[in-house]
Amino acid sequence: MSLEVGVISTNDAASSRADVRNRLLAKISEADWALLAPHLEMIALKERQVVEVPNKPIAHVYFVETGVVSVVAVNAEDHRIEVGVIGREGMTGTPLIFGDDRAQHSAYMQIGGNGRRMPAAAFVDATKRSPSLCALMLRSAQAFMIQTAHTALANGRAKLEARLARWLLMAHDRLDSDAVPLTHEFLAVMLGVRRAGVTVALHSFERRGLIATRRGQLTLVNRAGIEQVAGSFYGIPEAELKRLMSEAV
Amino acid sequence: MSLEVGVISTNDAASSRADVRNRLLAKISEADWALLAPHLEMIALKERQVVEVPNKPIAHVYFVETGVVSVVAVNAEDHRIEVGVIGREGMTGTPLIFGDDRAQHSAYMQIGGNGRRMPAAAFVDATKRSPSLCALMLRSAQAFMIQTAHTALANGRAKLEARLARWLLMAHDRLDSDAVPLTHEFLAVMLGVRRAGVTVALHSFERRGLIATRRGQLTLVNRAGIEQVAGSFYGIPEAELKRLMSEAV
């Protein structure tokens, strides 16, 4: 049993910046890249792989390249709900940016993929050395905050179908294909609703020609139609992310 | 018509630190206080007074001393819901800490009071000069983030009564009295539910001896009982705030 399970390669000359698909890593300056690169390692991110555990120290920061992370808030009675997703546009470990060393929420790969990671301490050190790096990470954290706020809005005001559509769109934005490899059960957990409710809603989507389904997988067929179902519950965090990332130095 | 409506006094020798009731301002070092003090002014914060407007530049940072600010997310179809409250433990204008100049959400005084404010530019300047000040503000922002995440959880999983109880507790934490001067209508807007639903729920609380009600006001009578109704949907953000503020330098 190796601690290095999943590590594809450590970062060396062979792994050039041209290969970087994470948007944050792609955006930073050469100088900031030089600060991070020695600590980065490519890593496979298998579905259900745990990335952060509530109230536990954060070991690594993950820059997702493919796949989707679910960030799930949990309370004492084990009620849980997804408060945000992270894909190649972002990173895990935002509490580190705020000077905290612990995770508040549960975080795990909802859709498998791969990415790069680095030890938390090295990340914190780098942000302290480079104000420009720190600034970018703060913007990324803010984008995630906005996403969480709109999740709160959707949870409180949107119907199941709209929330489900919103989730599919957010996943689709972060995937390279139209296929979303997930069971109804996991969609239900994320949305905090019954599995059966998801099944019925997806069925309705399928009848309307919005998606196609297979066991353990669904495929977006008519994205515009899904956007219509989500209505205005989808879009603002995405627009804000774009703005924040384009404005950034 | 004066722009200075509401200003009680500018900060001068007469307004010493001993008078500061905002917990953030109370916590900062003498050096950081010296950085902020020249720009701070005491200000009355009347109920419904608007503090931030979505997509508009943030003019001032408000350090609340008494009263409660509601931060409300709004989307294109004008669906809205409260994503967090701010009282004497915090400040408005968190986007500034992240390097943004605009507000994402609507923010206004839900319960009137007073506080201190300073121009956004002066605040940003101060955080750039003082790493310790910046660090504290980041922790404050993180505490607010945690609150928003748990609002998302409550919105998705808790029943109306539990959410209402949670809100009353959060307000109570930020007030000096047991009286909460609010109409059912406003509680309903914040929770994103019907006004009539709030009326019925409050009625039930009253019958159980948890609160007393008057037109436009309710009074907490049995806080422990209300905590029981809120269950585990209340508490985590409060504990995390405490931890973050006690750990801070």
Added chain:
DNA sequence: CAAATCCCGTACGTTTCCGTACTGAAATAA
């Protein structure tokens, strides 16, 4: 290949909350 498991479709009674709306009482304005 058989057995066990996982996943999905479906169903039904029940709870929660909505949309709407009418009323009277309390507070405020004229």
Added chain:
DNA sequence: TTATTTCAGTACGGAAACGTACGGGATTTG
């Protein structure tokens, strides 16, 4: 004081989603 507005109490049918559960087909495991 009177008129107006605001606020709270209540009601009713209906929609949405719940908890629960059963069965059958797909997939994985032994």
